[in-house]
Amino acid sequence: MARCARSSLVLVALLAALAFVATDANARAGGGSSFGSRGMRTFSPPAATQTAPNTAAPIERSMTQPGAPASAPAAGGWFGRPGLFGGLAAGFLGAGLFGLLFGYGMFGNLGGFASVFGLLLQLALIVFVARLIWGWYQRRNVPAYAGGGASMLRGMLPGNGAASGAPGGATPAGGGSVAIGKADYDAFERLLGEVQAAYGAEDLGALRQRATPEMLAYFSEDLAANAGRGVVNRISDVKLLQGDLAEAWRERDAEYATVAMRFSLIDQTIERTSGRVVEGDPVRPTQATELWTFRRAPGGPWSLSAIQQTK
Secondary structure (H helix, E strand, O other), rough: HHHHHHHHHHHHHHHHHHHOOOOOOOOOOOOOOOOEEEHHOOOOOOOOOOOOOOOEEOOOOOOOOOOOOOOOOOOOHHHOOOOOHHHHHHHHHHHHHHHHEEEEEOOOOOOHHHHHHHHHHHHHHHHHHHHHOOOOOOOOOOOOOOOOOEEEEEOEEEEEEEEEOOOEEEEEOOOOOOOOOOOHHHHHHHHHHHHHHHHOOOHHHHHHHHHHHHHHHHHHHHHHHHHHOOOOOEEEEEEEEEEEEEEEEEEOEEEEEEEEEEEEEEEEEOOOOOOOEEEEEOOOOOEEEEEEEEEOOOOEEEEEEEEEEEE
């Protein structure tokens, strides 16, 4: 069984690596696509805001399943084994996969084809493990009630002409109110810059600290696609131009906030070997408007949970 499991992992990694090579790179973190999870609201559009008055693009990739039951039975761990990780964890530990997922230095020594291919394999394994972890987490934390309709109290992000300390929040049906204040707005703006910077630096360790395991898996796919093309996406000078709160709500043991943000950045795609700019402009900034959803345990730090494009 152990040999079969290892063979399956290698096969998954090889297939994923080949798929990555054929995938186009996405400029900036989340550029051009909508993915992630917004809890019970994953497949409902966020409220329109002054920053994003048009309907948000629907989530295209998510580990949240539409129409999930109100509560999930206890699975007894992965694949029926007792505990969180069970026997599967021993296999991961033996193969060193947890070292890949939770370690650093993933993008060093890209000197030749073998090292790039090794990088693709490592990223494929990270995606595989992250998805397993997120799937287990989702089964354990399915919201008990998926109500609809809510009156939203908007708050403006600092720099948008409104009082930055003005509280905002929402009281969705089946949930509780969530107060969003200046410290939260500061965190959202900071995470915008830090996530983009970490993505441009190909720093999975920094992304892991600022995003959910699901988002880490998607970012890993994008970075692997870049590696397969022999390019790297460099991002700098990220500046929030305008933003406002679309929704904020609570589900069981988690709090969510979806924020519309218009920002500028230097976004360029560079050939790894020559340093030649193949996409973007190294001098003139571009602008983008996206809806970012953040998630936290009550009293904990915010993490990026979803990105949606605007229509």
